[in-house]
Amino acid sequence: MFKKFSFTLNGCFLYITTGYCSVTPGPPLEISLNTSRMELVFEWKKNKCSENNIPDSPARAFRSKDGRVFLYATHYDNVALVGNDLNNVTPSCKHKLSASMDKNPENFDARTWLQTFYTEDGNTIYSLGSSDYHGTWFKNCSRPIIENFDCWWSAIVLSVSKDGGDTFSIKSPPHHIVARAPHKFTHNPGRPAGFFTTSNIVRDGKFYYTLIYTYGYKEQKQGNCLIRTDDLSDPSSWRIWDGAGFNRQFVNPEHPNTKTPENHTCTTIDGIKNKVRSLLWHKPTQQYIAIYEIYQTSDNEGSLPDIQFEYIRSRDLLHWSTPEVLYRIKTPKNCEKMVTTGAYPSILNPDSDDRNFGTIDNHGFLYFTRFNSASNCKASFDRDLVRIPLKIKMH
Incomplete structure (x- = not known):
């Protein structure tokens, strides 16, 4: 017997039996990247306000009352990138x-x-x-x-x-x-x-x-x-x-x-x-898209794992689709131990009509932190915030 609980998500009542809901993930879609057009959003060597000013969290943004856009992808000093739109932001060193x-x-x-x-x-x-x-x-x-x-x-x-x-x-x-x-x-x-x-x-x-x-x-x-x-x-x-x-x-x-x-x-x-790392609403298919990173061993036996960004879909935040690969960053072959090459993936649409950039149609950008010191197999503060254009295709 189904039991109805008194909450909804996106107008859909959730009916639960034996602990599971009848809602299923939304319609399939495919996210593709134009990797040849990777852009620098924040270059640590040139743009830093201090040594500690590094991209150390997923990129998140909001529009202020006066039209300014604040982009955070920050360390614990929490310095924002600020500008008139998401495509033109620079560090606001006086605000933290x-x-x-x-x-x-x-x-x-x-x-x-x-x-x-x-x-x-x-x-x-x-x-x-x-x-x-x-x-x-x-x-x-x-x-x-x-x-x-x-x-x-x-x-x-x-x-x-x-x-x-x-x-x-x-x-x-x-x-x-x-x-x-x-x-x-x-x-x-x-x-x-x-x-x-x-x-x-x-x-x-x-x-x-x-x-x-x-x-x-x-x-x-x-x-x-x-x-x-x-x-x-x-x-x-x-x-x-x-x-x-x-x-x-x-x-x-x-x-x-x-x-x-x-x-x-x-x-x-x-x-x-x-x-x-990122959760947003895809308006054309009326479903959520979530992004995270995992360590994934390549097909070559004995090799170190790579960083892989994956995305999943859901209508209700409870039931999710099978993961699909969005982007993979190789670990340098010369390294004897695992090194972080990339982290904190998120998706943002500069043209979103949401003040919190929580929605996307079929175009946007994958943002993530690129670790520049990975080629030397060492950890350092030398890391940049980059973005890659993406398209969403509905099946």
Whole structure:
């Protein structure tokens, strides 16, 4: 017997039986790239405001009340590229948001990457960010073997601009926290703990949705969590998909330890292999397109994996199509270890009529970060934001 729940996505009621919805992914489409026309959007050696000004997040954009376009693809200093349109943006070095390097791990105000933006009027802009706490930054790690994985906790936090995007501020920590693990900080949790990245925010009816990623910790499984709110101004208003509805709430950040941590976990979404870097609405076929990157070993046995960008489709954010390859970046053959050659893929349409660039028709650009030092098999800050024209063909 089917049971109907009281929520819709894109006007479609979801009927669920044995935990699965009757909605299927949307009609097939093919995304092709014109790789011969790759463009530089931000060249680190020439355009940087400081050594630390690197493209370290997916490209996201919004239009301000005065018509300016803000493009963020940023590190934790959060310097925007600003211009009159998405095709002509340059770094605005005087405007940036940096967290306070608060040493209290429960406040999540050490370093924050602004990762997604949403505005209705171009004046008030809401931003969800990934706020990291590394114990190694504060000598608060018992055995720092690998800095990127030991004593690493993260939360999704809310920042707000009331002046069209020129400045952002937060509520007094920890009241700015949207999503965090229902446990207090401990040394060496075994893997990064908490919630780490967020997709674009998309609106359907009175609700706003986003996908956030967790590596999994204790009761929480690894994967993408779908969450929603009807009030972007309230960090505590977000609710969690639990497999049947949006029935769970994140733990109170003032009292993160709880006797029932399982009541503050999500049911991860099947069919998404990695962190969703871009989520947008394809208007001609009335479906969502999501983009992520994975490591993919080539056909040559024993070779190092390449970086592969893939896209998937959905009508309801819950049920996704089979992944299709969008772009692949080869790992240099001379490297003995895996090196990052590209990351943070997103799709943006400069001609979108949406203030948040959350829609696309059949033309746009694939944006991503290109790591220039990969040919030397070394990691460095030398990386650029580039874009490639794309076309979407409907079958």
